[in-house]
Amino acid sequence: MYAIGERINGMFKAVREAIQAQDPEPIHDLAKQQLAAGANCLDVNVGPAAADPLAAMEWLVKAVREVTDAPLAIDTTKPDVMSKGLELAGPGSVINSTKGQQDQLDIFIPMAVEHNASLIALTIDENGIPRDANGRGEIALRVVAAAMEKGLDPDRLMIDGVILPVNVAQSTPNHVLETIRNIKVLSDPPPKTVLGLSNVSQGTQLRELLNRTYLVMALAAGLDAAILDVLDTELMDAMIASEVLLNKAVYADDFLKAYRA
C-alpha cells in the first residue's frame, strides 16, 4: 500500500505554530518520523487558519525539502497554492485533491500532466457526495474519461471514494468498499484507489480501532493507497500484515522488520 503520512497539516497545533513562528524544526521531525515509520509520501497541508496560504505552503514545502526528497502530496483546494507547492516539491508529487466536477478537472488534470504528478480525485461533484456506490462510480468514470482525454495515465489517478465518519453516516463504509471494488474495472490499467482514512472515525471514541479495522477491510477490497497516521504503529502493523495475507508481500518470519528496514 502506498502510505501517505497525514501529520504535516496545519490542523495539528504543532504544525500550525511552526508555520506561524517559521520554525522548521517540528516540520523536520515530523517528516523524518513519518518516513521512518513507513510513509512513502508526505501530505503537506497548511491548514484552514493560515493567513496567507500561498506563502505558508511555500515555506512548508521548503521546510520539508530540507530533510527529504520523498514524494509530497500537496493538500489544498486552491489552484495557485497547489501549483506553487508542486513546483517546489518537484516531479512525482501528488495533487491532493480535485473534485469530480468538470471545472475542477479542467484545472487539475492539466496541472498533473504539467508537473508529472499523480492526482487524487474525490468522488464529489457539484451535487455533493453521492448517496451510494453507483453515484461514486459515475463520478469516477467521468474523472477517468477526462484524464485519458487530457493525457494523464489512469494509473496516475487515485480515486478517493470519500469516507464519512461512521457515527454520522453508517452506511458509507460499505459504499466506499463497493466503490473500491468497482473502480478496478473502469479502465485498463485501472486507476488507483485511495482513502483519507482517519475520516472514518472522526468524532468517535476508539478512533484507532476503527481506523485499523477499516483499513484492513479496504485493503481486502483492493485499496492501493491511504492518507493515514503512519505514526500509529498498530495501524501500520495491521497494514503490513494485510499485505502479507493478501499475498502482496512475501512472508518472512520477521515481515514487520522487513517492511521497516
Add this chain to the structure above:
Amino acid sequence: MAFEIPVEKWTAAVSALTIGAAEADGGTRTSTVTVGGETTLPFLGFEGDTPNRPAIAMEVLDVPPPNYPEPLSAAFGDAVNDPAVWAKRCVEEFGADMVCLRLAGAHPDQENKSAEDCAQAVKSVLGAVGVPLIIWGCGQPDKDNEIMPRCSEVAAGENCLLGTATEDNYKTITAACMADGHKLITEAPIDINIQKQANILVSEMGLDLSRIVMFQATGGLGYGMEYAYSIMERTRLAALGGDRMLAMPMLSVVGPEAWKAKEARSPEEAAPEWGAAEERGVSWETTTATCFLNGGTDILVMWHPRAVALLRKTIDSLMGEEA
C-alpha cells in the same frame, strides 16, 4: 490490428554487485564480475534492462572429487588433484568468469581438513588465477563456522563471494564477510520465505543488502528444477515489485545438481539405449542452466567445459551479443 506487446511497469530494480577487487581497489584480481541491476524479467529487452551478463563460475574442489562421472574426469584429467591447477584450466582453457572453490574436503565425513588447510587452498587458487573467487564451505554448519573465518581472512580485500549463510547459521560467516570486505551468499531450501528471512537476519547484523547474493538450493532437470525455477521467478517478481529484501542477484549451482541425475551420470554400459554418456551429461547440465537463466539467475556454477561453452553461447544470444 497490429499486435502490441504488453509491457509491465515495474517500480524497482534488482541490486547490482561486483565481485573481485583489482589492484586499485585493494585486491589482486585481473578481472572483476558485476551482476544484477535488472529492471525487468529475464531478457525482456522490450520492457527493461538486463545491464549485466549472467556470469559463469566453474566449480573446483579442494580435494579430488569422489565418484566423479567419467566425462568429467576425462575433461579435467589430473587437474582435479590440485585446486590451483584445476582453477587455472577452468579460466585459461574454458573461459570461466569466476572460480567457485568448494571446500568439500573440510567435511567431517570427508577428509575433515583443518581451517588452515582450507585457507591454503584459498590462497593457492587466488594465486593461480586472476578472476574473482567464490569460497564455499563444506555444508556442515559447525565445521563451516570453523573454517570460513580463516578462509575469509586470507582473502581479505579480494572482494570474494562467501557461501553460505542460512536462517539457522549466519552469524559467523556474516561477521567474517563484513570484516574482510567480501560479498555473501544467503541460502534457502527452495523456499522464498526462508530466503527473505535469511536476508533480513544478515542485514540486521549490519551487512548492506547490496552485498548479498541469493541461492535457492538448486534442483536439476527432472529433480525439482521446476520448483527452483518458479521460486526464482517469484523472487524476481517480488524484487521488481519493490521488495528490497528479495531484490538481490541470484545464484544457481547447476553442475553438481545436474550431474546427480542418473540420466546424466550413468555410464554407457548401464543404459546403452540412452546414448553417449558425455552427450547426456552435458545436455542435462546445459538444459538445467538454460532454464535457470530464464528464471532470472545471475551467477551459474558449472561443471563440464562443454556445458560451459554451450551456456556461454546461449547467454551471448540472449544478451544480443552473438558473434
